[in-house]
Amino acid sequence: MASSDNAMITLSAVTKRFGAFTAVDAATFDIAAGEFFSLLGPSGCGKTTLLRMIGGFEQQTSGEILIDGEAMGTRPPNHRPTNMVFQSYAIFPHLDVAENIAYGLANRPVDKATVARKVDAALEMVRLSGLGKRRANQLSGGQRQRVALARAIVCEPKVLLLDEPLGALDKKLREEMQIELRQLQKSLGITFIFVTHDQEEALSLSDRIAVMARGKVLQIDSATALYERPNCREVAGFIGNMNFFEGRVVAVEGDQAVMEIGPDIRVRVPLTGQSVTAGGNAILAVRPEKIDAVVDRPAPSRNAIRATTRASSYLGDRSLILADWHQEAAPVSVSLQNRHAAAESPLAGGAAREIWLTWPVEAGVLLSD
Amino acid sequence: MSFLRRHTNLLSLFAVLYLLFLYVPVLLLPLFSFNDNIYVTLPLKGFTLKWYESLAGNSALLNALWASVKVGIGVSIISTVLGLMAARAMTRYRFPGRRSIYALILLPLVIPYMVIGVSTLVILRRLLDVELSLLTVGASHVLITVPLSMLVLMARMEGFDRSLEEASRDLGDTAWRSFRRVTLPLVMPGIVSSFLLCFITSFDEYLLAFFLAGSDSTLPIFIFSTLRFPNKIPDVLALGSLILMISIVLVVLAEWLRRRGISGSDSSVL
Numbered sequence: 001m002a003s004s005d006n007a008m009i010t011l012s013a014v015t016k017r018f019g020a021f022t023a024v025d026a027a028t029f030d031i032a033a034g035e036f037f038s039l040l041g042p043s044g045c046g047k048t049t050l051l052r053m054i055g056g057f058e059q060q061t062s063g064e065i066l067i068d069g070e071a072m073g074t075r076p077p078n079h080r081p082t083n084m085v086f087q088s089y090a091i092f093p094h095l096d097v098a099e100n101i102a103y104g105l106a107n108r109p110v111d112k113a114t115v116a117r118k119v120d121a122a123l124e125m126v127r128l129s130g131l132g133k134r135r136a137n138q139l140s141g142g143q144r145q146r147v148a149l150a151r152a153i154v155c156e157p158k159v160l161l162l163d164e165p166l167g168a169l170d171k172k173l174r175e176e177m178q179i180e181l182r183q184l185q186k187s188l189g190i191t192f193i194f195v196t197h198d199q200e201e202a203l204s205l206s207d208r209i210a211v212m213a214r215g216k217v218l219q220i221d222s223a224t225a226l227y228e229r230p231n232c233r234e235v236a237g238f239i240g241n242m243n244f245f246e247g248r249v250v251a252v253e254g255d256q257a258v259m260e261i262g263p264d265i266r267v268r269v270p271l272t273g274q275s276v277t278a279g280g281n282a283i284l285a286v287r288p289e290k291i292d293a294v295v296d297r298p299a300p301s302r303n304a305i306r307a308t309t310r311a312s313s314y315l316g317d318r319s320l321i322l323a324d325w326h327q328e329a330a331p332v333s334v335s336l337q338n339r340h341a342a343a344e345s346p347l348a349g350g351a352a353r354e355i356w357l358t359w360p361v362e363a364g365v366l367l368s369d
Numbered sequence: 370m371s372f373l374r375r376h377t378n379l380l381s382l383f384a385v386l387y388l389l390f391l392y393v394p395v396l397l398l399p400l401f402s403f404n405d406n407i408y409v410t411l412p413l414k415g416f417t418l419k420w421y422e423s424l425a426g427n428s429a430l431l432n433a434l435w436a437s438v439k440v441g442i443g444v445s446i447i448s449t450v451l452g453l454m455a456a457r458a459m460t461r462y463r464f465p466g467r468r469s470i471y472a473l474i475l476l477p478l479v480i481p482y483m484v485i486g487v488s489t490l491v492i493l494r495r496l497l498d499v500e501l502s503l504l505t506v507g508a509s510h511v512l513i514t515v516p517l518s519m520l521v522l523m524a525r526m527e528g529f530d531r532s533l534e535e536a537s538r539d540l541g542d543t544a545w546r547s548f549r550r551v552t553l554p555l556v557m558p559g560i561v562s563s564f565l566l567c568f569i570t571s572f573d574e575y576l577l578a579f580f581l582a583g584s585d586s587t588l589p590i591f592i593f594s595t596l597r598f599p600n601k602i603p604d605v606l607a608l609g610s611l612i613l614m615i616s617i618v619l620v621v622l623a624e625w626l627r628r629r630g631i632s633g634s635d636s637s638v639l
């Protein structure tokens with residue numbers, strides 16, 4: 001999606017060190033104009049640090065950040081075409097809501113009437129009309145969040161930076177705000193860079209997501225690509241649930257590889273650009289919901305392994321089964337849709353049974369070791 | 370239960386005695402200032418305003434009062450400005466030697482005034498040959514009040530979210546504008562406290578003033594020197610009562626301002 005000619009933001013080898021510790025390691029990627037881009041990763045992986053470097057609150061140790069074609073260098077935040085929605089919202093407590101929203105406009109050559117008009121429009125946009133005279137301590141969490149958003153948006157930034165803006169809200173409000181945020185971003189066409197450690201949030205909101213760990217950007221892709229074609233074990237494990245089978249590539253046949261994942265247990269894996277050679281170690285990853293558990297031996301066109309059910313739990317819409325297939329390997333988890341009444345399931349009863357675990361070849365992902 | 374109640378009674382008794390012990394001497398001051406007797410003794414003889422009249426004519430005393438007010442105001446302005454800068458450096462920046470500088474600024478709090486007084490006197494007179502005056506008194510008072518001011522302001526600055534300042538930079542403020550539009554209003558209650566604390570500390574400081582005033586005189590010095598003459602004491606009582614009243618008004622005013630500040634600001638800022 002992002003290409004260098006319509007890139008709003010270009011990061012080249014952006015690195016931040018705190019002493020000997022590297023918080024962000026050579027981040028290099030583009031973000032397209034109008035894109036909803038998320039930075040996703042576990043706590044401490046450097047998301048906030050990267051966002052703060054783009055906003056000008058931290059100075060990168062090396063590398064360069066371009067916004068709309070201009071190198072930012074050491075420019076302070078007030079000279080960057082970005083605005084930030086802080087995690088704590090940072091609503092000025094000595095000002096009321098309208099004054100908060102008008103704060104940034106005071107630094108621009110606009111007359112009072114225009115300011116009042118813009119503030120009213122912004123209040124309406126975030127559905128806070130009539131609350132202009134309230135103070136920060138008279139607002140709910142969701143309302144504060146909207147004030148912070150409106151305050152940033154009236155400045156008409158080219159890029160809006162959001163650091164876990166929904167982190168402090170309860171689940172229901174969070175879901176509402178997610179929808180509002182997405183609509184707002186679409187209607188304004190502003191580039192959003194959104195930091196979160198909640199994978200569902202990132203998957204449902206973003207055009208593209210950068211998955212980070214230990215200061216490194218591991219993969220940048222759309223939600224479906226990240227889920228279906230993770231490029232490494234870490235991304236695969238971080239997003240959703242995943243079964244990993246460690247093994248060895250024994251043959252490459254066209255666009256498929258044959259892997260041996262246990263003694264005489266061979267399965268096929270599609271190749272999507274990975275460079276593999278026969279004899280090398282590799283990891284096969286398969287999502288629990290792509291695996292089926294059946295009693296009779298499946299057709300040879302599908303991958304299949306023999307296993308014994310160890311435990312199963314009934315979750316209403318689906319059942320989770322844990323099955324042992326190999327003494328030394330971790331058990332495989334399987335998620336089955338409960339399309340039939342529980343009693344009719346081949347696995348009813350819960351006692352340990354011999355079954356076949358089977359999945360279509362395309363469901364597997366080959367990861368390098 | 371009864372055990373608890375008995376102890377509660379004892380506790381209230383203790384509290385009452387304690388408060389009496391603290392405030393009776395202070396309250397006796399205005400009482401005797403209206404008493405028609407040159408000696409401060411009971412029983413009271415009758416109501417009079419003549420001590421206040423004689424106070425109005427006591428130019429030496431009024432000069433000393435004015436000197437103390439001048440020094441106090443100057444000291445509290447200078448110390449609060451210095452304290453503000455120090456507190457900001459301590460709470461917002463990491464720099465080499467930060468801890469040692471912090472300790473050095475606080476040091477005058479634990480050095481006996483006598484030591485500060487003597488050593489300052491030696492430096493000023495022997496080494497620098499500076500004339501002693503209210504200025505030298507003020508300088509020494511700045512030394513002892515900067516740590517107070519810094520502590521009060523640090524407490525205030527640590528209490529509010531750093532991202533507020535970042536947000537103002539983000540919304541287009543220069544560093545100075547951000548300080549003026551966000552930091553200063555939020556720190557204002559601390560500035561008022563610092564100002565009052567520095568003023569009071571300077572206003573009734575005796576020892577340093579005694580060492581460093583030279584031929585000038587501040588109010589505490591003047592009062593001590595008049596204690597030898599019983600007929601001057603009622604003037605001092607009258608003045609003391611006036612100062613007491615002004616202090617009460619100031620404290621109430623400051624508290625009222627502080628509360629107004631609270632109602633208009635985020636509770637988390639406190």
Ligand SMILES: Nc1ncnc2c1ncn2[C@@H]1O[C@H](COP(=O)(O)OP(=O)(O)OP(=O)(O)O)[C@@H](O)[C@H]1O
Pocket residue numbers: 018021023041042043044045046047048049050197
């Ligand atoms: N000023 C600093 N000095 C030293 N280390 C820092 C500083 N700021 C951040 N770090 C370190 O850099 C790493 C990345 O921090 P960052 O705040 O970017 O993480 P994050 O991904 O936003 O995590 P979270 O999800 O918890 O907010 C952390 O290990 C943190 O301890």
Ligand SMILES: [Mg+2]
Pocket residue numbers: 047048049
């Ligand atoms: Mg963070």
